[in-house]
Amino acid sequence: MISIGLTGSIGMGKSTTAALFREEGATVWDADEAVRRLYAPGGAAVAAIAALAPGAIVEGAVDRTRLREAILADPGLLKRVEAAVHPLVAADRAAARAQAEAEGARVAVFDIPLLFETGGEGAFDLVVVVSAPEPMQRARVLARPGMTGAAFEAILAKQTPDAEKRRRADVVIDTGSGIEEARAAVRALMRRLEREGGDA
Numbered sequence: 001m002i003s004i005g006l007t008g009s010i011g012m013g014k015s016t017t018a019a020l021f022r023e024e025g026a027t028v029w030d031a032d033e034a035v036r037r038l039y040a041p042g043g044a045a046v047a048a049i050a051a052l053a054p055g056a057i058v059e060g061a062v063d064r065t066r067l068r069e070a071i072l073a074d075p076g077l078l079k080r081v082e083a084a085v086h087p088l089v090a091a092d093r094a095a096a097r098a099q100a101e102a103e104g105a106r107v108a109v110f111d112i113p114l115l116f117e118t119g120g121e122g123a124f125d126l127v128v129v130v131s132a133p134e135p136m137q138r139a140r141v142l143a144r145p146g147m148t149g150a151a152f153e154a155i156l157a158k159q160t161p162d163a164e165k166r167r168r169a170d171v172v173i174d175t176g177s178g179i180e181e182a183r184a185a186v187r188a189l190m191r192r193l194e195r196e197g198g199d200a
Contacts (some may be wrong), residue, residue, distance in 0.1 A: 001100060002107045002193050005123065007115035008130030009159050010152070011141035013175030013182065017130045018111045020179075020186040027105040029096040031112045034089050039064065048084040053077060086118070107193055116160040116168060128189070129169035131162055132176040 006021070008014040015030075022028045038045035039062035049062045056067040071078045093110060100108040109128075112120060121127045132140075141152050166172050171189055175182045 001105050002126065003097065003124045004107065004109045005115050005121055005127045006109050006111045006130065007113060007121075007127070007165065009137065009162050009165065010113075010155050011137040012130045012132050012162070013140075014111060014113070014130045016179065017128075017173050017175065017182055017186065018109060020183050021107075021109045021190070023183075024187055024190040026107040026109045026190065027096075027100040027103075028109045028111060029093055029100075031089060031093070031110075034092040034096075035085070038085065038088050038092070044088050045085050048088075049081065052080050052084065107190065114159070116165060117158070121168070126170045126193075127168065128171045128173060129165045130173050130175060131166055132174065134162070136176055137162075 004021075004026070006014065006018055008017075018028050018030060035045075037043055039049070040046075041060040043061070046057065046060065046062055049067065050057045053067055053070040056063055056070050058066065067081070071081065097108060097110075110124065112118075115121055115127065138152065141147055141155075142149065173182055173185050173189075
């Protein structure tokens with residue numbers, strides 16, 4: 001099985017690109033979706049977050065807005081939350097990888113927003129970075145409900161710069177020319193991987 005680490009900065013079109021890989025037959029694991037499961041009622045992270053930030057628990061689930069507010073009020077809380085949640089996310093990813101292999105998946109894509117920031121790129125056969133021109137990225141992000149220029153800049157400050165991600169990527173998928181161009185790039189990559197039998 002060929003494993004792909006898929007990443008990209010905010011507003012670059014990573015979720016759309018993950019969906020394109022799924023269309024082409026790849027198994028896709030989504031880090032954000034894993035966190036949503038972990039934070040839902042009965043999720044493995046609920047007890048850990050309750051111990052760190054009791055006010056962030058609403059009806060047996062982690063309320064992400066309240067958790068963000070708690071982290072803003074106590075900057076040291078973020079590292080404690082990450083220390084509790086990251087191993088749970090890693091375990092979820094490992095289980096998904098094992099399941100994909102057991103089911104005979106040819107290509108498994110792992111959608112990880114902070115792949116480079118967490119030093120996780122070495123765990124995959126191939127790293128794919130999703131990118132777009134900066135003005136398009138900014139327009140996409142600022143169109144999101146409740147997003148401000150200051151919030152966007154704060155998010156960017158925590159992410160590896162796009163140019164650095166592109167430099168370190170094995171493959172770059174450019175979403176700046178529209179979804180059909182991106183779809184063609186994903187399709188071409190999937191066909192190449194099938195031809196090469198995993199020798200990417």
